[in-house]
Amino acid sequence: DIVMTQGALPNPVPSxxxxxxxxxxSKSLLHSNGKTYLNWYLQRPGQSxxxxxxxxxxxxxxxxxxxxxxxxxxxFTLKISSVEAEDVGVYYCQQFLEYPRTFGAGTxxxxx
Amino acid sequence: xxxxxxxxxxxxxxxxxxxLTCTVSGFSLTSYNVHWVRQPPGKGLEWMGRMxxxxxxxxxxxxxxxxxxxxxxxxxxxxxxxxSLQTDDTGTYYCTRDYLFDYWGQGVMVTVSS
Numbered sequence: 001d002i003v004m005t006q007g008a009l010p011n012p013v014p015s016x017x018x019x020x021x022x023x024x025x026s027k028s029l030l031h032s033n034g035k036t037y038l039n040w041y042l043q044r045p046g047q048s049x050x051x052x053x054x055x056x057x058x059x060x061x062x063x064x065x066x067x068x069x070x071x072x073x074x075x076f077t078l079k080i081s082s083v084e085a086e087d088v089g090v091y092y093c094q095q096f097l098e099y100p101r102t103f104g105a106g107t108x109x110x111x112x
Numbered sequence: 113x114x115x116x117x118x119x120x121x122x123x124x125x126x127x128x129x130x131x132l133t134c135t136v137s138g139f140s141l142t143s144y145n146v147h148w149v150r151q152p153p154g155k156g157l158e159w160m161g162r163m164x165x166x167x168x169x170x171x172x173x174x175x176x177x178x179x180x181x182x183x184x185x186x187x188x189x190x191x192x193x194x195x196s197l198q199t200d201d202t203g204t205y206y207c208t209r210d211y212l213f214d215y216w217g218q219g220v221m222v223t224v225s226s
Contacts, residue, residue, distance in 0.1 A: 039212060048206060048216040049157065060214065092157055096211050100172045101147070101159035 002027045002095050006104035012112035013083050021078045021107045023093035028073035029056075037097035040069055040078045043106075044089040052091075053078065085111055114138035116146070116207050116217035123223050124197050130222060134190040134207030141165065141183055144210050146190045148181065151219075152203040160205075163190050197224045 007022035029037045036056035041049040051060040053069035056076060066081045080087055090106040120132035134146060141163070148160040161171040161181045169181050180193045190207060204219040 041213070048219055049208075049213070050216070051212055051214050054212045054214075060212075094157075094213070099162075099170050103157045103159070106156045 001100055002029075002098055002102050004093055004095060004102050004104035006091075006093060006107045009107055009109055011108065011110040013109060014112045015084065016082050019080045019083050019087075019109060021080075021091050021093075021109075023071075023076040023078070023104050025074050025076070025095055027097070029095050029097050030073035031097065036071065036073065037095055038069075038071065038076055039094045039096060040067075041092045041094065042087075042089050043092065044086075047089075049092065080109075083109070083111060087111070114209065114215045116209060116215055118205060118207055118217045118220040120205075120220050120222065122221060123225065124201075125226050126198055126224055128197055129193060129195045130197055130201070130224075132192040132205055132220060132222075134192070134217060136188050136190070136207075136209070139209065141185045141188060141190065146183075147208050147213065148190075148192050149206045149208055149213075150201075150203050151206070152200070155203075160192070199224050 003026040005024045013019045038056040040053040042052050043049040052063050057069040068079045070077050088111050090108050092106050093104040115137045117135050124130050145164050147162045150158050163181050163183050171179050178195050183190045202224045204221050206219045208216045
């Protein structure tokens, strides 16, 4: 199985500051078709996860442009510019290159 | 609009079988995959298995011996059955759509306890 490893945030993050969450995969998620099979989700307190970023860097519909995804085949970053109260929650990276689909353990963002 | 909604019993006794239903609207089960994902209290997300648009299934090998996913396309429903439940199967169970997991249900909390 592909193992996804997420980094921690130096919580709490001051409102208006930027935050970067890292994710590493045990296998390259770069497919021969040129796409990278990596998604990011946000789970706000008490809610279901929601898709933020897919194909490593494409924002999902309705997602603020304060969120951006980048990376290589095995190392990925989700950047949140100017953190706001609505950004609080747990962020998960997930690979969809292979089954079983696997998630990182999650990175909690708290606001100062 | 696209919606998914999980339903099922909130409490299951140890060693019993869990049966959950995911009812979808706004899309066809013959065009999109539906996955099941679960989350123990205070913990992360675990992919359980998938019903493909053509009726094929895939399962997490850690659960495969206990898990079955089926569907009724006429009712727009996907079913999950998992037997031999233990306390560590307690958690919230979600259904979600397609390879992007772009839409999620609200989740159903399942407690395994006597």
